[in-house]
Amino acid sequence: MKFMNVLIVVAIISVSLAGINLILTIDKIQNAKSITGFATGTGTANLSVSAAASISFNHSLINWGGGSVDETPSFATLDTEGNVVGGTWSALTGGLTVQNDGNTNVTLNISSSNDATDFIGGSAGEGPVYRIRVVENKTGTCSAGTVYPSTYTTFNTTPIIICNNMSSDSSMNLLTIHINITVPEDALGTKGSIITATATAI
Amino acid sequence: MNKEKIIIMLLLITIVLSVGSIIFTMNLSMDKDEESTVSPFNSNAGLIQLKIEKTPVKSGGAG
Numbered sequence: 001m002k003f004m005n006v007l008i009v010v011a012i013i014s015v016s017l018a019g020i021n022l023i024l025t026i027d028k029i030q031n032a033k034s035i036t037g038f039a040t041g042t043g044t045a046n047l048s049v050s051a052a053a054s055i056s057f058n059h060s061l062i063n064w065g066g067g068s069v070d071e072t073p074s075f076a077t078l079d080t081e082g083n084v085v086g087g088t089w090s091a092l093t094g095g096l097t098v099q100n101d102g103n104t105n106v107t108l109n110i111s112s113s114n115d116a117t118d119f120i121g122g123s124a125g126e127g128p129v130y131r132i133r134v135v136e137n138k139t140g141t142c143s144a145g146t147v148y149p150s151t152y153t154t155f156n157t158t159p160i161i162i163c164n165n166m167s168s169d170s171s172m173n174l175l176t177i178h179i180n181i182t183v184p185e186d187a188l189g190t191k192g193s194i195i196t197a198t199a200t201a202i
Numbered sequence: 203m204n205k206e207k208i209i210i211m212l213l214l215i216t217i218v219l220s221v222g223s224i225i226f227t228m229n230l231s232m233d234k235d236e237e238s239t240v241s242p243f244n245s246n247a248g249l250i251q252l253k254i255e256k257t258p259v260k261s262g263g264a265g
C-alpha cells in the first residue's frame with residue numbers, strides 16, 4: 001500500500017508539471033503573437049512597410065534615326081518638342097519620362113554619359129550643343145513645381161538635381177526631360193548618350 | 203476505482219499532456235520576421251540616339 005501511495009503522488013506531480021508546462025507554453029505563444037504579427041481570428045496583425053525608393057523611365061528611348069544637316073545653315077537644331085530646324089531628321093514629340101514608382105518621395109538627380117563634344121562631335125557653326133529642360137508631366141510631381149532646369153540648359157556628366165522632392169503619389173509622380181541638341185554639319189556617324197537618373201529617398 | 207487504475211490513468215494523462223505540449227510548441231513556434239533590406243537609392247537610365255549622315259551635295263545648273 002505504501003508503494004502505491006508513492007506512485008500516486010509521483011503521478012500527480014507528473015500531471016501537474018505537464019499541465020504547468022502546457023500553460024507556460026501557451027502563455028509564451030500568446031506573448032509572441034503580439035510581437036510578430038501572428039494573426040488569428042481575433043488577433044492584431046502588425047505590419048511595417050519600409051520606404052522604398054524606386055524610379056523608372058516610362059519613356060526611355062529618344063531616337064531621331066538617320067538624318068543630315070541642311071546645306072545652310074551649318075548646323076541643325078533638334079528637340080523633343082517637335083522641332084527640327086536645319087536638318088532632315090524626323091520630328092519627335094515627347095522627351096524621356098521618369099516616374100517615381102516607389103512608396104516614398106525622392107530627390108531626383110540625373111547625369112549624362114557624355115557632354116556635347118563627346119556625344120555629338122563636330123565644330124561647325126557654334127559647335128555641338130546638348131541641353132535639357134525638365135517639366136512636370138503631371139502637375140504637382142515636384143514639390144511646389146520647382147523642377148530644374150525649367151529652360152534649356154547645358155547638360156553633361158555632372159549630376160544635377162532636377163527635383164528636390166518628387167512625389168510618389170500616382171496622380172503626380174511623372175517628370176519629362178526634354179532634349180535639345182545642335183548638330184554641326186561636320187559631325188558624322190551614329191551618336192548616343194545615356195542619361196542616368198538616381199533617386200534618393202527623402 | 204482501484205489505485206492501480208488511477209495511477210495508469212494519471213500516467214496516460216501525463217503522457218498525453220506532454221506530447222500535446224511538444225506538438226503545440228512546435229506548431230506554434232514563432233515565424234522569423236522577414237526583414238527586407240531596401241536600398242534608399244535607385245537609379246535607372248534612358249538613351250538618346252541619332253545618326254548623322256553626310257549632307258548631300260546639291261549640284262546647281264545654269265538657268
